[in-house]
Amino acid sequence: MKGNEALAEAAIRAGADAYFGYPITPQSEVIEYLMRENPADRTGMQVLQAESEVAAINMIYGAAGCGKKAMTSSSSPGISLKMEGISYIAGAELPCVVVNVVRAGPGLGTIQPSQSDYFQAVKGGGHGDYKMIVLAPATVQESVDYVKLGFELAFKYRNPVMILSDGIIGQMMEKVELFEQQPRSTEEHDWATVGKKPGKDSVIVTSLQLQSEEQEKVNLRLQAKYREMEKNEVLYETHQCEDAEYLFVAFGSCARITRKAMEMARKKGIKVGLIRPQTLYPFPAAAIHKLAKQVKGIMTVEMNAGQMVEDVRLAAQGEAPVEFYGRFGGMIPSPDEIFNAFEQKMIGG
Amino acid sequence: MSESNIINPENLVYDKTSVMTDRVLHYCPGCGHGTAHRMLAEAIDDLGIQGDTIGVAPVGCSVLAYYYFDVDMQQAAHGRAPAVATGIKRTMPEKYVFTYQGDGDLAAIGTAETIHACNRGENILIVFINNGIYGMTGGQMAPTTLEGMKSSTSPRGRDIQSMGNPLKITELVAQLPGTYYVTRHSVHKPANARKAKRALKKALEYQKQNKGTCLVEIVANCPSGWKMTPAQSNQWMEENMFPFYPLGDIKVPSE
Numbered sequence: 001m002k003g004n005e006a007l008a009e010a011a012i013r014a015g016a017d018a019y020f021g022y023p024i025t026p027q028s029e030v031i032e033y034l035m036r037e038n039p040a041d042r043t044g045m046q047v048l049q050a051e052s053e054v055a056a057i058n059m060i061y062g063a064a065g066c067g068k069k070a071m072t073s074s075s076s077p078g079i080s081l082k083m084e085g086i087s088y089i090a091g092a093e094l095p096c097v098v099v100n101v102v103r104a105g106p107g108l109g110t111i112q113p114s115q116s117d118y119f120q121a122v123k124g125g126g127h128g129d130y131k132m133i134v135l136a137p138a139t140v141q142e143s144v145d146y147v148k149l150g151f152e153l154a155f156k157y158r159n160p161v162m163i164l165s166d167g168i169i170g171q172m173m174e175k176v177e178l179f180e181q182q183p184r185s186t187e188e189h190d191w192a193t194v195g196k197k198p199g200k201d202s203v204i205v206t207s208l209q210l211q212s213e214e215q216e217k218v219n220l221r222l223q224a225k226y227r228e229m230e231k232n233e234v235l236y237e238t239h240q241c242e243d244a245e246y247l248f249v250a251f252g253s254c255a256r257i258t259r260k261a262m263e264m265a266r267k268k269g270i271k272v273g274l275i276r277p278q279t280l281y282p283f284p285a286a287a288i289h290k291l292a293k294q295v296k297g298i299m300t301v302e303m304n305a306g307q308m309v310e311d312v313r314l315a316a317q318g319e320a321p322v323e324f325y326g327r328f329g330g331m332i333p334s335p336d337e338i339f340n341a342f343e344q345k346m347i348g349g
Numbered sequence: 350m351s352e353s354n355i356i357n358p359e360n361l362v363y364d365k366t367s368v369m370t371d372r373v374l375h376y377c378p379g380c381g382h383g384t385a386h387r388m389l390a391e392a393i394d395d396l397g398i399q400g401d402t403i404g405v406a407p408v409g410c411s412v413l414a415y416y417y418f419d420v421d422m423q424q425a426a427h428g429r430a431p432a433v434a435t436g437i438k439r440t441m442p443e444k445y446v447f448t449y450q451g452d453g454d455l456a457a458i459g460t461a462e463t464i465h466a467c468n469r470g471e472n473i474l475i476v477f478i479n480n481g482i483y484g485m486t487g488g489q490m491a492p493t494t495l496e497g498m499k500s501s502t503s504p505r506g507r508d509i510q511s512m513g514n515p516l517k518i519t520e521l522v523a524q525l526p527g528t529y530y531v532t533r534h535s536v537h538k539p540a541n542a543r544k545a546k547r548a549l550k551k552a553l554e555y556q557k558q559n560k561g562t563c564l565v566e567i568v569a570n571c572p573s574g575w576k577m578t579p580a581q582s583n584q585w586m587e588e589n590m591f592p593f594y595p596l597g598d599i600k601v602p603s604e
Binding site (some may be wrong): 048 | 419
């Protein structure tokens with residue numbers, strides 16, 4: 001299946017109650033697939049093309065506030081527009097899944113794939129002290145699986161979850177194994193607005209606290225929740241790290257290319273390993289720190305001007321030098337150029 | 350009759366609706382919000398739909414409306430209430446969904462959400478409080494501020510040439526095929542308040558029949574923002590707001 005269409009099918013199968021979105025390249029196939037498939041007939045899932053990304057994310061807020069499984073998707077410029085709503089969703093502690101099929105920026109940029117929204121995704125993006133769980137698929141299969149996982153995590157923590165994909169994964173065709181149809185939300189949550197019950201207090205979904213003391217309490221509760229995520233939800237994959245003397249760090253589609261560069265190095269007898277963070281937040285800092293003690297040097301490869309590399313440096317804590325190689329503006333690095341950059345920067349050409 | 354006799358249940362002629370909580374309203378003395386809240390709450394009460402109603406509070410003076418309506422409520426980002434209400438209604442179609450929004454929320458920052466929710470004919474009730482000023486932020490110009498009307502961002506009065514015209518968004522949405530019932534009221538006198546309540550009740554009844562979007566505008570006063578006493582502000586509203594925003598039905602069902 002095509003990556004974007006697989007995301008859409010995964011949303012139906014994950015038991016989503018609603019999808020609200022606005023077309024933008026390179027992810028319009030998500031809503032096109034849903035409209036074609038008409039999941040209202042299959043599962044009762046509601047699909048609506050909103051008047052803007054701003055409206056779409058606020059429709060998500062409304063549905064999520066009722067305890068429903070709601071998903072939206074967009075690409076970079078559209079995600080910027082959604083950031084207001086995402087901040088409110090994080091503040092009101094509502095669950096939802098947001099997919100960003102990243103294209104290069106800033107501004108309108110280009111429709112070609114990029115990883116330049118890393119900071120926006122993992123450092124907040126919208127206003128206020130909040131975090132999203134950020135899942136970074138490297139395959140169409142992972143895109144599918146992360147929709148299901150995304151809803152599970154979103155409801156576990158009552159927190160927005162972002163799937164940070166990119167134009168390569170969204171547009172490419174790969175074989176996928178689709179999971180079984182999951183039920184739509186059946187549970188009634190005590191935090192959800194579903195109509196006031198007699199003798200019970202009304203439910204209020206809000207991110208507003210007028211008193212600083214109360215707002216700080218909210219912030220402390222959120223921070224405690226984020227520490228829990230950091231403890232429980234870190235996902236990463238390692239390749240040939242056991243005997244590695246050098247380490248590549250890369251995520252998403254870029255990790256697949258970097259793995260080829262790693263294999264090239266191995267063929268030449270250089271012991272290189274690769275760690276691929278699957279959750280960008282929480283970040284696999286402990287795993288990278290451990291590997292930093294083992295290796296002579298680390299090279300982070302990204303399709304941006306160097307964003308995750310900052311987290312890699314923080315994780316390495318000076319145990320090993322951390323270099324960076326990136327292509328951006330929609331350019332995709334080849335395994336050759338990654339290997340050449342590695343030789344130059346790490347081995348000393 | 351002593352005071353204790355008056356509050357005996359058998360002597361009661363008018364009771365506070367249980368759809369309003371006992372919290373003290375934070376609104377300024379003389380402000381129309383309190384009465385508007387009450388009319389909507391009484392309409393919900395009369396229809397017996399308290400447990401089936403979900404409200405959406407805006408950003409503006411009524412940002413804390415969820416403290417006063419004893420129904421499940423969500424607080425929306427500024428202007429986004431119709432989108433939030435869409436998300437609620439689409440996934441909870443059997444519930445009654447209303448938004449309660451001021452002029453800045455509905456007719457400035459939320460114009461797109463308002464027009465598109467109305468154009469889709471979302472089965473929601475939009476309650477629009479129009480007092481021609483931003484009360485919460487301290488009296489700045491609103492999209493509905495009248496020509497020549499002073500505010501902190503139009504200190505010499507609204508100048509049409511540079512600041513644009515007051516927006517009759519209610520007449521605008523009435524043009525859209527998705528709206529079913531669009532009407533303008535006030536709550537500054539008992540008779541007007543009763544009419545407003547009847548309109549709100551009618552709108553909720555139409556929602557049950559899935560007729561489309563209903564919008565009830567309530568032209569209200571803002572004594573603090575207008576820098577007038579409550580009585581002066583009501584008089585000023587009658588003399589200046591009503592001629593530009595005439596009370597009455599704008600779009601009624603054709604049946």
